Amino acid sequence: MSKSKFPILGDAGTEEILIGNEAFVRGMYEAGVEVAAAYPGSPTSEIGVTLSAISEESGIYFEFSTNEKVALELAASASIGGVPACTFMKSVGLNVASDSFVQLSKFTLKGGLVIILGDDPGPHSSQNEQDNRYYARLAKVPLLEPSNSQEAKDMIVFAMELSQKWKMPVVIRSTTRICHGTGMVKFGAKKSSIIEKKFEPDLEGGYIPLPGTLRPLRIKSLNNLKKWEKLANEGALIEEVKVGDGESQIGIITSGHTFAATLSALRILGVSATILKLGIVYPLPMNKIVDFLQRFKKVKILEELDPFLEDLIKVGLYERKITGITLLGKSSEEYEFEEEEWLGEYDTTRLVTMLAKILDIKNPIDFLKSEIEVPARPPQLCPGCGHRTSFMSAKEVIEERSGFSMADIGCYSLGYLPPYNQGLVLYSMGSGVPSTSGMSKALPATPLMSFIGDSTLFHAGLPGIINAVWNRHKQVLMVMDNGITAMTGHQPNPNTGKKSLGAPLTGKYMNQKSMSIDSILEGIGVKFIKRVPAYDQKQVTNALNEAFDFAEKNNTLAVVIQEEPCALMRSSAERRAGTLANPFYIDHAICRNIQRCLTEFACPAIEEIDEKVEINVDLCIGCGCCVQNCPLIEKPIKQMEDFKRV
Amino acid sequence: MSKDRLKVHISGMGGQGVGATSRILTYASQLAGLSVSSMETHGLAQRGGVVVSDIAIGYGRESPLCANGEADVLLTLEALEALRSMVKLRKDGIAVVNTTKYQPLSVRISRGEVKYPTLEEIKQELKKRTPNVIMVDADKTARNLGISLAMNVVLIGALCANTDILPFTEEQLKEAIKAKIPQKFVGVNMAAFSKGKETKIS
Numbered sequence: 113m114s115k116s117k118f119p120i121l122g123d124a125g126t127e128e129i130l131i132g133n134e135a136f137v138r139g140m141y142e143a144g145v146e147v148a149a150a151y152p153g154s155p156t157s158e159i160g161v162t163l164s165a166i167s168e169e170s171g172i173y174f175e176f177s178t179n180e181k182v183a184l185e186l187a188a189s190a191s192i193g194g195v196p197a198c199t200f201m202k203s204v205g206l207n208v209a210s211d212s213f214v215q216l217s218k219f220t221l222k223g224g225l226v227i228i229l230g231d232d233p234g235p236h237s238s239q240n241e242q243d244n245r246y247y248a249r250l251a252k253v254p255l256l257e258p259s260n261s262q263e264a265k266d267m268i269v270f271a272m273e274l275s276q277k278w279k280m281p282v283v284i285r286s287t288t289r290i291c292h293g294t295g296m297v298k299f300g301a302k303k304s305s306i307i308e309k310k311f312e313p314d315l316e317g318g319y320i321p322l323p324g325t326l327r328p329l330r331i332k333s334l335n336n337l338k339k340w341e342k343l344a345n346e347g348a349l350i351e352e353v354k355v356g357d358g359e360s361q362i363g364i365i366t367s368g369h370t371f372a373a374t375l376s377a378l379r380i381l382g383v384s385a386t387i388l389k390l391g392i393v394y395p396l397p398m399n400k401i402v403d404f405l406q407r408f409k410k411v412k413i414l415e416e417l418d419p420f421l422e423d424l425i426k427v428g429l430y431e432r433k434i435t436g437i438t439l440l441g442k443s444s445e446e447y448e449f450e451e452e453e454w455l456g457e458y459d460t461t462r463l464v465t466m467l468a469k470i471l472d473i474k475n476p477i478d479f480l481k482s483e484i485e486v487p488a489r490p491p492q493l494c495p496g497c498g499h500r501t502s503f504m505s506a507k508e509v510i511e512e513r514s515g516f517s518m519a520d521i522g523c524y525s526l527g528y529l530p531p532y533n534q535g536l537v538l539y540s541m542g543s544g545v546p547s548t549s550g551m552s553k554a555l556p557a558t559p560l561m562s563f564i565g566d567s568t569l570f571h572a573g574l575p576g577i578i579n580a581v582w583n584r585h586k587q588v589l590m591v592m593d594n595g596i597t598a599m600t601g602h603q604p605n606p607n608t609g610k611k612s613l614g615a616p617l618t619g620k621y622m623n624q625k626s627m628s629i630d631s632i633l634e635g636i637g638v639k640f641i642k643r644v645p646a647y648d649q650k651q652v653t654n655a656l657n658e659a660f661d662f663a664e665k666n667n668t669l670a671v672v673i674q675e676e677p678c679a680l681m682r683s684s685a686e687r688r689a690g691t692l693a694n695p696f697y698i699d700h701a702i703c704r705n706i707q708r709c710l711t712e713f714a715c716p717a718i719e720e721i722d723e724k725v726e727i728n729v730d731l732c733i734g735c736g737c738c739v740q741n742c743p744l745i746e747k748p749i750k751q752m753e754d755f756k757r758v
Numbered sequence: 759m760s761k762d763r764l765k766v767h768i769s770g771m772g773g774q775g776v777g778a779t780s781r782i783l784t785y786a787s788q789l790a791g792l793s794v795s796s797m798e799t800h801g802l803a804q805r806g807g808v809v810v811s812d813i814a815i816g817y818g819r820e821s822p823l824c825a826n827g828e829a830d831v832l833l834t835l836e837a838l839e840a841l842r843s844m845v846k847l848r849k850d851g852i853a854v855v856n857t858t859k860y861q862p863l864s865v866r867i868s869r870g871e872v873k874y875p876t877l878e879e880i881k882q883e884l885k886k887r888t889p890n891v892i893m894v895d896a897d898k899t900a901r902n903l904g905i906s907l908a909m910n911v912v913l914i915g916a917l918c919a920n921t922d923i924l925p926f927t928e929e930q931l932k933e934a935i936k937a938k939i940p941q942k943f944v945g946v947n948m949a950a951f952s953k954g955k956e957t958k959i960s
């Protein structure tokens with residue numbers, strides 16, 4: 113038995129059920145990774161949370177960096193100095209990191225560098241379902257895809273070995289289904305790096321890509337890719353899997369979770385087939401693929417999102433002058449574009465339908481859908497969330513002034529949903545202020561505002577804010593100061609500190625002092641900064657009105673900072689400690705059933721039961737924010753005096 | 759059907775313990791020496807949205823996700839979610855439903871236009887698919903034992919007592935509960951399991 117209190121630090125030979133994200137961490141541990149850095153983002157957030165927890169015991173330095181680009185530059189430079197390093201990010205995180213990511217293949221990364229990408233077909237929790245495999249081609253970096261937790265762990269070790277051998281970056285692309293799926297993982301031995309920690313500025317062409325120095329660096333990166341192509345063609349990480357006892361009715365080329373779902377689909381269909389499962393997805397093992405294609409009457413490429421494999425394979429066939437193969441991709445057999453195949457995930461149900469159609473057999477899936485309409489259950493702001501009270505104020509002020517508000521990314525993006533309808537344009541993190549600036553050029557007489565969370569402010573918000581001050585763009589900004597990066601599961605950010613009540617902090621983040629957003633804004637030259645308690649709608653409304661007047665009069669940016677620790681984080685801690693405030697109830701002797709609390713404030717704890725408003729005592733955290741939204745003078749919403757939470 | 763394979767679909771609302779429930783059943787399968795994998799799906803964070811977890815026991819390298827109509831067991835921690843998940847249930851499978859209701863936003867702000875179905879409607883709808891429907895007031899049972907968090911273990915008890923398709927034994931299940939629950943709550947959870955076992959298909 114291992115001595116560690118963390119199962120993922122167990123001895124070689126141990127078996128544990130791990131989610132993919134934990135398996136990645138185990139892989140880093142075995143591969144001898146010494147430095148890791150990341151900015152949180154689903155589906156990869158748990159990698160950071162796990163690393164943060166084991167940091168001390170494992171000896172792996174881990175930090176939450178301010179954004180993905182910073183994290184990537186930090187990890188890559190540690191590797192240049194000889195340290196085995198790792199960074200990871202969600203799909204759209206690579207857009208942020210891309211400016212430096214595209215340089216990596218030109219550099220000599222002595223210590224080794226593995227980059228984990230969490231793509232999100234669906235999408236489940238992203239503003240886009242972009243296909244990041246293209247980035248590998250763009251940046252000349254090899255890309256591997258695991259199909260379960262065991263492979264997630266093994267591929268990190270494999271990728272790090274080759275990264276160190278050829279001193280180049282390697283990408284592991286996973287998807288939500290790999291990051292969040294669990295499976296048994298058998299542990300291997302931990303390696304320790306013997307690479308010398310030393311900076312050699314001129315190593316293999318150095319690290320300064322300029323017009324005059326670029327050519328040899330580009331040649332090096334192209335040659336490095338050729339090494340991977342050779343490796344792939346020799347059969348590395350390729351597997352041919354025969355399903356069923358009969359002769360294969362079709363050949364299938366696939367990778368990742370789609371491979372696992374294809375196995376299920378073939379079982380349900382009762383069809384015999386041969387699958388070519390790819391582990392190295394870029395560069396492709398074209399020789400192997402061409403051999404495979406020639407053995408079957410029909411081959412289907414099963415890949416989620418864009419026809420990445422399909423396009424490359426078609427080029428490979430053209431170059432080899434091979435014709436007469438029935439290769440089915442994302443267009444119909446008549447080569448018509450089928451947009452449906454570009455969208456969302458390929459789960460088992462969908463694959464059964466697709467394959468049944470191609471093979472012209474009956475779809476055996478039998479299911480029954482509820483005939484009763486099932487009301488949607490969208491995500492919503494938690495009970496007691498300070499964003500809700502602020503949206504109530506913003507909505508009031510915006511409607512009164514006939515203005516608009518622009519969105520940004522965080523829990524407060526949910527303000528877009530009814531009944532608040534606040535935040536109406538959203539590109540990506542930090543886009544709120546610039547979109548407001550742009551809109552102000554189109555509608556100079558319209559009052560405009562935007563929202564931004566603390567994590568987003570530090571991530572990509574500041575350049576847009578500085579721009580608005582510098583170029584004098586009239587607008588109001590509300591900073592949602594909840595002291596944490598809430599939406600991705602409560603990771604620390606530079607604003608996290610004592611005020612972040614109940615924050616689940618480990619290691620160096622435990623006694624961190626919060627960086628002052630107020631002073632930063634002051635330093636930039638923001639002339640109106642007002643900090644208000646988020647729960648007090650009157651104060652928030654007054655501050656917003658003052659800010660709008662100031663912005664109008666001085667043709668500038670005015671900022672309101674609303675402050676309240678994330679209610680989910682605080683209330684969870686208080687529930688555990690037994691100190692959570694008593695819930696509220698409705699005194700029906702006074703209530704006139706106006707239902708403003710229910711339909712306009714819309715806290716999840718306020719429900720309608722038998723045509724009356726009731727408060728769900730389990731959900732209510734006793735903040736009392738709803739009370740100020742009841743128009744009656746004598747308030748029927750009251751706090752329970754005796755209540756025991758169980 | 760063979761007793762070394764099982765597909766389970768668990769559903770509920772964010773924060774209700776879908777993940778914890780899944781970990782208990784997954785671990786019980788591990789104790790029974792079976793291959794097992796699972797998948798939690800929770801969309802945009804877990805802020806009161808739908809959370810589901812699929813478990814595939816004995817399916818090797820296949821995807822843990824249940825195809826439509828494939829789940830042998832449907833375990834739902836919130837009544838409405840049973841209806842949403844019904845597409846996953848196989849004919850004559852077993853559905854264990856917690857009768858607790860949490861109104862979704864779409865119902866609450868509709869001024870009565872969007873209706874939350876009654877428990878009887880939910881039960882009758884499920885009965886179109888299987889006679890094995892168990893409606894349990896698991897929250898009340900758990901609360902009476904002094905800890906509402908044990909609600910999922912009440913449901914697991916109800917499942918265990920009303921079917922013989924589980925590929926692990928009752929002992930393995932109990933051992934899994936003990937292993938996956940904080941030490942100080944093991945006692946009440948064992949009581950919750952026994953209480954759950956008293957439930958009958960109605």
Ligand SMILES: Cc1ncc(C[n+]2csc(CCOP(=O)(O)OP(=O)(O)O)c2C)c(N)n1
Nearest residue numbers: 153205521522523565566567568597598599
């Ligand atoms: C480039 C990029 N990285 C990461 C994410 C994932 N993500 C979504 S919201 C969010 C942070 C939100 O934190 P904050 O702005 O403090 O708002 P809160 O959720 O705390 O209200 C992150 C990291 C993303 N959408 N885009």
Ligand code: SF4
Nearest residue numbers: 494497523678679680
């Ligand atoms: S997690 Fe925190 S910030 Fe996000 S909605 Fe819930 S209470 Fe609000």
